Amino acid sequence: MKKAVMLVMxxxxxxxxxxxxxxxxxxxxxxxxxxxxxxxxxATTEPSTEPSEEPKLEGSLLATGSSALQPLVDQASKMFxxxxxxxxxQVQGGGSGTGLTQVSEGQAxxxxxxxxxxxxxxxxKAAELVDHQVAVVAMAAVVHPDVKVDxxxxxxxxxxxxxxxxxxxxxxxxxxxxxxxxxxxxxxTRATFEKYALGQKSEDLQGSIQEDxxxxxxxxxGETPGAIGYLALSYLxxxxxxxxxxxxxxTEENVxxxxxxxxxxxxxxxxxxxxxxxxxxxxxxxxxxVQEGPxxxxxxxxxxxxxxxxxxxxxxxxx
Amino acid sequence: xxxxxxxxxxxxxxxxxxxxxxWVGRIYTTLCVLFLVTTIVAMVxxxxxxxxxxxxxxxxxxxxxxxGLKWSPEGEPPMFGALPFIFGSxxxxxxxxxxxAPLSFCAAVFMIEIMPKFGRKYLQPVIxxxxxxxxxxxxxxxxxxxxxxxxxxxxxxxxxxxxGALVLSIMILPTMTTVATDAxxxxxxxxxEGSYALGATRWQTIYRVVxxxxxxxxxxxxxxxxxxxxxxxxxxxxxxGNAPFIPKSLFESAQTLTSAITLSMxxxxxxxxxxxxxxxxxxxxxxxxxxxxxxxxWLEGRSKL
Numbered sequence: 001m002k003k004a005v006m007l008v009m010x011x012x013x014x015x016x017x018x019x020x021x022x023x024x025x026x027x028x029x030x031x032x033x034x035x036x037x038x039x040x041x042x043a044t045t046e047p048s049t050e051p052s053e054e055p056k057l058e059g060s061l062l063a064t065g066s067s068a069l070q071p072l073v074d075q076a077s078k079m080f081x082x083x084x085x086x087x088x089x090q091v092q093g094g095g096s097g098t099g100l101t102q103v104s105e106g107q108a109x110x111x112x113x114x115x116x117x118x119x120x121x122x123x124x125k126a127a128e129l130v131d132h133q134v135a136v137v138a139m140a141a142v143v144h145p146d147v148k149v150d151x152x153x154x155x156x157x158x159x160x161x162x163x164x165x166x167x168x169x170x171x172x173x174x175x176x177x178x179x180x181x182x183x184x185x186x187x188x189t190r191a192t193f194e195k196y197a198l199g200q201k202s203e204d205l206q207g208s209i210q211e212d213x214x215x216x217x218x219x220x221x222g223e224t225p226g227a228i229g230y231l232a233l234s235y236l237x238x239x240x241x242x243x244x245x246x247x248x249x250x251t252e253e254n255v256x257x258x259x260x261x262x263x264x265x266x267x268x269x270x271x272x273x274x275x276x277x278x279x280x281x282x283x284x285x286x287x288x289x290v291q292e293g294p295x296x297x298x299x300x301x302x303x304x305x306x307x308x309x310x311x312x313x314x315x316x317x318x319x
Numbered sequence: 320x321x322x323x324x325x326x327x328x329x330x331x332x333x334x335x336x337x338x339x340x341x342w343v344g345r346i347y348t349t350l351c352v353l354f355l356v357t358t359i360v361a362m363v364x365x366x367x368x369x370x371x372x373x374x375x376x377x378x379x380x381x382x383x384x385x386x387g388l389k390w391s392p393e394g395e396p397p398m399f400g401a402l403p404f405i406f407g408s409x410x411x412x413x414x415x416x417x418x419x420a421p422l423s424f425c426a427a428v429f430m431i432e433i434m435p436k437f438g439r440k441y442l443q444p445v446i447x448x449x450x451x452x453x454x455x456x457x458x459x460x461x462x463x464x465x466x467x468x469x470x471x472x473x474x475x476x477x478x479x480x481x482x483g484a485l486v487l488s489i490m491i492l493p494t495m496t497t498v499a500t501d502a503x504x505x506x507x508x509x510x511x512e513g514s515y516a517l518g519a520t521r522w523q524t525i526y527r528v529v530x531x532x533x534x535x536x537x538x539x540x541x542x543x544x545x546x547x548x549x550x551x552x553x554x555x556x557x558x559x560g561n562a563p564f565i566p567k568s569l570f571e572s573a574q575t576l577t578s579a580i581t582l583s584m585x586x587x588x589x590x591x592x593x594x595x596x597x598x599x600x601x602x603x604x605x606x607x608x609x610x611x612x613x614x615x616x617w618l619e620g621r622s623k624l
Contacts, residue, residue, distance in 0.1 A: 067585070093585070094585045095584075095585025095586040095587075096586055097585065097586045097587045097588045097589075097591075097594075098585050098586075100588060101588045101589045101590075105589075120588050121588060179476050184561070184582040184583050184586065185391070185392070185393045185583070186393065186582075186583040186586035186587045186593060187586050188586065201393070201394070201395075203391055203394060204390075204391070204562055204563050204564075205562070206562060206564040206566075206567075206571075206572075207476075207562060207564075207566075207571050207572055208560075208562045208572060209476065209478055209560045209561065209562065209572050210560070210561035210562060210572075210574075210582065211557075211561065212556070212561075212581070212582045216462070216557065219462065220462075220478075223466075223467060223470075224470065224476055224477070
């Protein structure tokens with residue numbers, strides 16, 4: 001009897017402790033992927049797009065950080081490893097904060113982030129990092145399909161997310177309470193939405209919902225009457241209704257020409273100038289092969305297509 | 320004669336053999352224990368050192384952390400009031416235990432007293448199977464079934480403490496049932512037979528003799544279940560809504576210690592005040608787990624079996 005209790009107790013204790021570390025190792029599964037063992041024959045006959053590439057690139061890279069960028073970097077790294085059999089690239093998630101910390105401390109070669117390093121790290125630490133902007137992620141405000149509102153002004157969004165407007169009838173919709181579905185205060189998506197759509201920080205309100213993945217946000221907004229949230233463009237479909245911002249529809253075209261402001265760069269940071277392997281990989285990320293391939297397929301906007309640039313303070317310049 | 324010499328030498332060999340075996344076993348088991356103890360001590364040290372930084376480096380008042388109502392670590396000025404999380408954790412796990420305890424007691428009584436053969440052979444493995452289902456599956460079922468149901472039936476958004484407690488109660492059911500079953504099975508049959516001999520019916524025996532005698536052990540199961548519910552992160556996070564407030568109803572968005580940690584840990588930078596505050600929450604969580612373990616030990620000491 002006692003033994004059994006002790007055993008159960010030990011197991012429960014293990015579970016309890018293990019539950020704390022759930023989030024950290026969610027992407028460790030494919031960490032030990034061996035380099036693609038191409039025979040040399042395959043490598044020489046490659047239908048290369050770049051004419052004179054150095055023949056053999058060797059080394060390993062660790063890219064970690066933003067879960068919003070993870071699928072893209074993961075896909076690109078697989079394509080890169082197929083072309084360069086001597087290179088191993090590990091891609092891990094963990095969040096923008098993790099990516100920036102690890103690259104700043106030298107634990108990772110590349111830190112993926114959807115916010116500028118200056119916004120998360122101390123100024124002197126951020127100054128050491130070199131920014132490589134590989135893609136653009138745009139976000140749109142979304143509502144439950146039954147909500148009869150097609151456009152938000154900036155002020156309306158601010159009023160909703162600060163709790164001044166709590167019913168859709170104040171915005172010309174039905175008499176239905178507004179349910180806010182947020183991302184956590186530390187999330188990069190939320191930071192982008194607050195910075196470029198609201199223009200100010202917002203606080204979590206009593207009764208609001210917070211979810212830590214865009215998939216769950218989409219599910220809840222689609223099911224809860226009166227719900228409002230925000231999602232990256234790649235998540236949009238018919239289960240939710242996309243709302244314009246200041247009369248501008250959230251489309252790729254409007255982001256590219258600068259009329260739709262709610263977007264963020266996908267950053268890949270290195271500490272100092274990248275080494276040979278990292279540089280080759282980052283160049284590959286910016287090559288047409290990735291910019292027109294996985295970036296478009298996975299719902300990002302190619303950085304090369306952008307007609308404008310924006311710095312950390314939000315100053316927009318025409319390219 | 321030859322046979323006896325052979326026998327003695329045989330004995331000597333086996334004697335030596337056992338001697339070596341003894342030491343190998345002893346060293347091996349000692350190493351295992353040392354490894355476990357080191358791991359636990361290191362873990363406690365790590366969490367404590369990170370969690371206490373909030374008080375020493377960021378100068379957050381521990382009392383403010385425990386009793387403050389406002390949590391906005393990224394705000395101006397940052398506020399670190401974790402009482403809504405502590406309240407959320409306690410209310411969900413207690414409510415889960417409240418739902419699961421009667422179910423697990425009755426299931427155990429059925430499996431041991433009413434239909435021992437069928438129960439132990441088929442029912443118990445099925446219930447133990449529940450323990451093996453990953454928590455994300457529970458969470459997803461909660462989000463897809465329980466939350467929409469609550470949203471339609473009760474006022475509110477469906478997410479909240481009620482949904483969290485219901486999901487958790489199913490998750491802790493196997494732990495509680497297993498402990499309760501073992502407790503009932505270990506009851507000396509003399510007690511029951513004595514009760515029958517005095518003319519008591521089966522129900523009288525169960526609730527006058529069996530349940531009172533095994534109560535400390537049953538409570539052990541309840542506390543283990545609460546501890547498990549307290550530490551569960553993923554499933555709760557998916558259905559509770561995660562608003563850092565003490566909710567006004569069971570169907571309003573709330574948050575627990577674990578969901579606060581998993582929600583923000585990856586997005587905060589190591590060494591920032593926000594990150595340190597999350598480690599403080601982890602420290603609270605760990606201390607609570609220790610409290611639960613001590614309660615279990617104390618209950619075991621009171622066990623009449």
